[in-house]
Amino acid sequence: MRYRLPAGGRIDRDKPMSFHFDGKKYSGFAGDTLASALIANGVHLVGRSFKYHRPRGIMSAGADEPNALVGVGNEESRYTPNLRATQVELYDGLVAESQNRWPSLSLDFSGANDLFSRFLPAGFYYKTFMWPASAWKKLYEPMIRRAAGLGRAPDAADADRYTQVYGHCDVLVVGAGPAGLAAALAAARSGVRVFVCDEQDQMGGSLLSEREATIDGQAAADWLEQTIQELKSRTNVVLLPRTTAFGWYPHNFLGLCERVTDHLGPAITKQPRERMWQVRAREVVLATGAIERPMVFPGNDRPGIMMAEAARTYANRYGALPGTRAVVFTACDGAYRAALELKSAGIEITAIADVRSNPNGRWIERARAAGIDVRPSTVVTGTYGRLHISHVDVARISGGSAGHPETFACDLLLMLAGFTPSVHLFSQSRGKLVYDEDLKAYLPGESVERERSVGGCRGVFDLSTSLADGFAGGLSAAKAAGGTVAAEHKFSVFAQSLGRDGFVGAPPSGGGSRRTRAWVDFQNDVTAKDIELATREGFRSIEHVKRYTTTGMATDQGKTSNMNALGIVSQTLALPVSKVGLTTFRPPYTPTTFGAFAGQSRGELFDPVRKTSIHEWARENGAVFEDVSLWKRAHYFPRPGEDIHAAVRRECKATRESVGIFDASTLGKIEVVGKDAAEFMNRMYTNAWTKLEPGRLRYGVMLREDGFIMDDGVVGRMSPDRFHVTTTTGGATRVLALMEDYLQTEWSDLDVWLTSTTEQWAVIAVQGPNARKVLEPLVQGIDISQQAMPHMSVQEGRICGVPTRLFRVSFTGELGFEVNVPMGYGRGVWEAICAAGREFGITPYGTETMHVLRAEKGYIIVGQETDGTVTPDDVGLAWAIGKTKKDFVGKRSLARPAMSRSDRKQLVGLLTVDPKIVLEEGAQVVADPSEPVPMTMIGHVTSSYWSAALDRSIALALVQGGRARIGSRLSVPMPSGPVTVEVVQPIFYDPEGKRLDG
Amino acid sequence: MAEATIVRVNSLAAVSRDSANPPRASLAVLPDAAKLVFRGRPPSVGAAAEAFGVELPQTANRFSEAGPRKAYWLGPDEWLLEAIGQDSSELFSAMAERLASHSCSLVDVSHRSDSMEIRGPMSEYVLNHGCPLDLSERAFPIGMCTRTILGKSPIILSRTEREVFHLDVWRSFSPYVWLLLDDARREFLDDESARSPT
Amino acid sequence: MLLIKCPFCGPRPELEFSYGGQAHIARPKDPASLDDEAWAEYLYIRSNSKGLHAERWRHIHGCARFFNVQRNTVSDAIVSTYKIGEEPPKPVEPGLEERSSRSGAAL
CATH class of the missing domain: 1.10.10.1100 (BFD-like [2Fe-2S]-binding domain)
Structure with missing residues (x-):
């Protein structure tokens, strides 16, 4: 291979690997990146640019790569777009493709954009796609969508697994170049817990491509090997290669993405593809190094134009030569080092064009001594070559502008304007950056978090000072984290300084910047x-x-x-x-996969799926479930051939005519205990509790302090100092939090304590005229006769041999019980009740039937009839307000004038004049449907069902001044035309409540 | 009636059945226990300890134990009392009787939660998949307990041995917690590529 | 993710806490004695301060206690935490709260 050196570098020539790029087969070695392998194969053209579809080549050798974005992956389910070829580790069988081109990389039709580039200036989109508005949907948007975006999102679900793990350490070192490794050594020797992360597969940073320098008398590579061995041998150190610290979050919390298996290819492994570390570090050492800065000159984007240090890395680390004949354009000494080392690797260095008027020092002398043509005050003014650079124009600057150019033939143009410290994480930590005029770089100023920057990322570029800086930073971090500070170490380094010169902006370029x-x-x-x-x-x-x-x-x-x-x-x-x-710098430092952010929260682990102990029975018996907060609740129990309507009609009918059984276990439950329990209940609920006798139940309404209904539920007084409080399913956590809030922060003098018992009790509602007959044979020690156990009472005893709190309560309007048993017995008791009820045709019903039955009775559901702006009186619950109570949460707000206006929305019933029409929940109610749109909306439908018992539709609604409108007709405008409704009392079935006693 | 036939169903029974159990982080369902929450002010705390037979720790986030009984500090006025193998109704009645003269709260929560154990050298690492606490022995020593979270579930976590943690999880969350830990330890089924990051 | 020092449990990750709004707004002892304006003030008016802010947090997934926090709303630095009923620590000197974020991250 013409571009692969016969020896040297960190690749393993004994492990050849084949790979495909854009369908063509190539080979490389273990230790290559995709970029280095392509370069070794003489391939530079790897992509098209975003807007003009210009041919682009590999420019850098790291995370800063702007051009060489590729899609990697053979299978759609493992395809990843927009990976930087410079960071993709080669594995045998790797398949990659270039992006942003059609039909092919060398012939791309959108390249025409480039010809019209003068019509595509900055702000083109803002200026052009303004009008007509109608063109947006049909013309502009599809066009922009087709043209925009990098890469291609895979359309198969991600087949890989991702995990997230929290990590804790005393010192986190970000970056394992010389400064980071020195810091890690210092911290590790101080005995504190150290994490070291680095984005590359091997730790070492710049040392991985170092040829000349020695540290403590060893070649840099040997020192590196020894240092990593020492760190590995220490049990207090965790080394995380292939791990990018992508984000800094408050209080020394950093996000790290570890790429665990990408470099293995599609190997079978139980490891996750990526592991996101969320690390809390007492102290952080940032050793993130610096990034090469390109020169800005006309035509600086052709394939074959590359950063000088990157070219050095390809030659030294990968044994891959990016060209044969190079011109160098620079403003600093670093490019001279690169030129010298590339020259010794066999690349002809035609000339070095240096913007500086008088470059001098050891590197320049060495370049001249090596016979390189060094040209001060010189710039590149143009380049040639369609798919690869072939010539460059070089001209001297005089009087601030470039003179007549001289043209050189070349296949490689190296550029280096200087090094830009990687201050991204420091900036994310909210530290202020300070501009260094001398270095022409922003450097970290005062720290805000417990952090220090060392080495290149704070402008300390030379190897010897960088190592010393790193070690000192490591010691200071260890000390701050409470370690036993290790002995100082003075590094003895042989390495030539690169100086501090650099250039920022665009140097003069002949021809005027407007045309080129x-x-x-x-x-x-x-x-x-x-x-x-x-x-x-x-x-x-x-x-x-x-x-x-x-x-x-x-x-x-x-x-x-x-x-x-x-x-x-x-x-x-x-x-x-x-x-x-x-x-502003914002996370992530480099693109991070959605998979890593999602972690394990996918599929069945996306959210906890809360199930009652009766869930499995319901599933086995064909229930269709609905989500209620995190709970799965049986929605209805269809029999073969039934849809939801048929099933609900049957369930309603069975419950009204005989007996139904319903799993109400998800209801929130709170045990309120203590000698002041009744006083506390008085303060929390609108109702009066003092006189409620033990053994009795009461429906309670809870307000927020602003006077609006927050929750409701049936409360049982188990003994003078013990209440069994139930809440809505979704409101359990909120209600307990609000109660604790008042108890802890306002009424800490009360002797009362709260314990959540939501999951202690399974709740089995047995409802219908035959409910008592079903339960009677099952209970022990409880007399459930009408005389002994009237409506709204509770008894403790046993059912089917297990303890129960048996409630006589009804949310259906029928004779009803709610059997509370310890949750683990839920299914057993449920099945026993079903067996006992078989002779009565006991019918399991779901939440839909529950909703219909309660709506027929006009019982509200918090969150359906209420929306956070509804008072008790609005929904006809004024009777639940303890009139003689001096205070309770929300009482004062009810006295505000707005709360008693006669035009407040009030709960009413609606009956459609055509009984077959079932209104839409959420539909608006108007008085006059002939009004032009927008009509005056005076209310909305909150609940609407087909009532099997009444053989017609029913609805509840909140309507302005609704109670005064009872008997009148209103209208519900729908797309098919207005529906006329009659306003009625919000109770449709058994208004006298005769059925409660069976 | 078939009184004796109603058996308690553990919420982890189904999910734990098919788990492969890598020894570096093995999971096990713990036996059912009587569990009571005791809440109250200082004078009643001593009485509760006496009635339960185990000291109620005054130090935050610690548990104490005597035989099959443990008392977990959950908050400055809140303890979870756990008695393995005991009937909760009996324990409740016995304690309630001895606390009758005190103003305090005793609530039976035996069925509210089920418990599991994670054991092995990678327990900390596996738990840190979702639990944000520092679980090193320095920060979370043997004898420590606390309410915390694991992923999207609240849990009570305690360390009983160097490499053993107990998790007490509300029933409806417990399968999620088991599956999350099971997923996190999958990498230890693959011994060749498994690594020990801590 | 903030690291918040619970007065009972020590430093814990923000995930274990719930936020409780501005601190030191006591519920009036006798709400009926307040006129509408004063009551509305209690209900709705909050300081929304830029800089040092006293706020309530609850260690809901821990000891479950409410407590108070002095936090700099600009830097997120937590200056102090203290139990309900305790007086807030002396107001911090201007400028000090900026630096004290370094201690905010102390484990």
């Missing part, structure tokens, strides 16, 4: 002239420039582009960079 395109944001196709245009059009805030031009808004979030964009705004506005400001 110099790319700033490669991924979003933003050029220097786009940014200049934005400032000319009046955008001065960098946040506005960002949004108008979209610079920095691509998936790389401007890692390579933000500083240059700032520099250009600064140049155009003639303001110092520090005055232009900086856009």
Whole structure:
């Protein structure tokens, strides 16, 4: 292979691997990334740009890659779009494809956009797709949708598994380059719990491509090996390679995404594909390094134009040569090191164009000594080559502009404007950044969280100072976390300094910037002239420039582009960079999968599915379930051939005529106990409780302090100091929280305590004229006769041999009982009751029938008849208010004038004049349907059902001044025309309540 | 009537049946127990301890035990009393009688929750799939208990041995908790690639 | 995720807590004696402060106690936590609450 060095690097030449890119087969080695393997195969063209569909090549060797986005995966269910080829580890059989091109990478029809690029300036979309409005739906939106977006979302469900785990450590080191490793060593030796994470497969950062430097007398690679061995051997250290710290959240809480199996390919493993670590660290050491900054010059985006350090990495770490003949364009010493090492690897270095007027120092001397043509005050003014660079124009700057260009042939153009410290996480931690004029970089200022930055991410670039900085940071973190601080260590390093020079913005480029395109944001196709245009059009805030031009808004979030964009705004506005400001860094640092965020919360683990102990019986007996908060409740029990309507009619009829059985276990239950229990109940509920005798039940209404109904339920007084309180299914947690709130914060003097018993009791409602007959033979020690156990009473005893609190209560209007038994016995008792009821045709019914039966009686359901703006009087519950009570929660609010206005919405019944029409719940009620739209809406339907008992439809509604309208006719406008309704009392069945006693 | 035929059904019975049980984080259903919640002010706390036969811890987040009985501190005025193998009605009546002169609250919650155990060197790691607490021995020593959460479920977590934790979970949440832990420990079914991050 | 020091249980992750709104708003002893305006003030008017804010939290998935927190609403730094019924610690000197976020993360 022409582009693969015969030896060297960290690839394993004994493990060849084959892979496919855009359908063509290539080979690489274990240890390659997809990018390095492609480069070793001479492939640079890997994608098309977002807007102009320009051919693009591999530009970097890491997370900052803006161009080389690929889709990876052979199966649709494991396909991942938009992966950076520079971070995709090669495995045997890998299948990848380029994106954003049709029909093929080398022939892409949308490339025509590029020809019309002068019609697609910054803000093009804002300016163009304005009118006519009708064109949006049919023309603009489909067109933009087709053209927009990177990659292709897979349309099969993700076949992989993801997990999330919380981690805790004393010191978290983010980044395992030299500074991070030194910090980790210092912290580890101090005995504290250390986590070290690094986004690459191997730890070492820049040391992985280091050839020349030595540390403590060893080659850098050997020191690295020894250091990792030491860290691995310590039980207080957790090493997390392939793990990106993507987000910083308050109080030293960091999100880390570990890619566990991607590098294994589709191997069978029980491991999750990705593991999201949510780490709480006492102290954090940020050692996130720095990112290379491109030069901004005309035509700087062709395949074959690459960051200088990246090229060095490809040669040194992967043994892959990105070209044979290179021109270098730079503003700092780093590119000289790259040029020298690439030259020794066999690449011809034609010239180094250096923006600086007088580059000097050891690296420049070495380059000259090696025979490299070094040209100060020189810029690249243009490039050539359709799918790969073939020539560059180079010109001297004089008087602030570029002169006549000289053209060089080349297949590689290396660029390096300097290093931009990776301050993303520091910025996310809300630390303020400070601009360093000398380094032309934003650096971390004062910390807000318990954190310190070390090494490249705070502008300390040289190996020796970086190691020392890291070690000191590790010691200080360990100390702050309470460790026994380890001995100081002085690193003895041989490495040539790279200096601190750099360039930000666009250097002069012949021909004027308006005609030529110099790319700033490669991924979003933003050029220097786009940014200049934005400032000319009046955008001065960098946040506005960002949004108008979209610079920095691509998936790389401007890692390579933000500083240059700032520099250009600064140049155009003639303001110092520090005055232009900086856009906000937000998580995630690199794109993170939805799978990692979802973690295990998928399928049956998405939410707890709460089931009662009777659930399985219902399932076995054909119940259709509905979700009520997290509970599954039996909705109805269809028999073969029945739809919901038929089933509900049958269930209603059976309950009214004989006996039905219903699982009410999901009702919230609270045991209120203590000598002040009645006083507490008096304060929490509208009702009066003092005189309720033990053994009796009462329907209670609870308000919020604003006077509106919050919850309701039947309450049993078990003894003078003990109440068995029930709440709605959805309201259990809320009610208990509100009660505890008042008890703990307002009435802590009361001797009363609360215990949730929701799940202690299974509740089996047995309702209907034969209910007593069914239960009578099953109970022990309880007389359930009418005389001994009247409506709204409770007795304790046993049923079927297990303890029960037996309620005589009805939510159907029929003779009814609610059998409370300990939850674990629920199914057994249920089945015993069913067996005993067989001779009466006992019929299980679901929540739908429950709703119909209670609506026939005009019983409200909180959350259906109420919506948080309804008072007791609004729904006819004024009788439940203890008139003599001085105070209860919500009482004062009921005295506000608005609460007693006569035009408040009040609960009424509605009967359609045509009895066959069942109204829609939520439908609006109007007085005059001939009014033009929008009509005056005076109420809405809250409940509406077919009543089997009445053989007609019924509805409940909240209507303004509703009680005064009883007897009149209103209208419910529907798409098919208005439905005329008669306003009636909100009780349809057995208004005298005779049936309650069977 | 068929009094004796009603048996208590454990909410974990079905879900625990088919679980593979990697020894590095094995799960087991714990036996049914009588469970009472005691709440009250100081004078009654001593009386409750005497009646129960186990000290009610005054230190936050600790449990004490004597034989098959445990008293878990849940809050400054709240303890969970657990007696394995005892009839809850009997325990309740016996204690209620001895607390009759005190103003306090005793409530039978024996059927509210079921309990499970996780055992093995990877217990902490598996529990941290959903439990946000630091479960290292330094932060969560043997003898500690607390209400906390696991994923989307409230739980009571206690550490009985270095590598053993007990979870007390409301019945309707317990299958979810079991399945979540079962999913988290799946990686230990695959010993070759399993790793010990902590 | 905030780390909140429960006065009973020590530092615990925010997931175990529920928020309870502004602190130190006592329910009037005799609501009937308040005119409508005063009652509405009690019910609805809150400070919405930028900076130091006294607020209620409940360690609902822990000891279940309500308690009070002084938090900087700009930085999320938690300056102090204290039990219901206790006086709030002395108002923090201006500027101090910014730095004290470093202690807010102390485990």
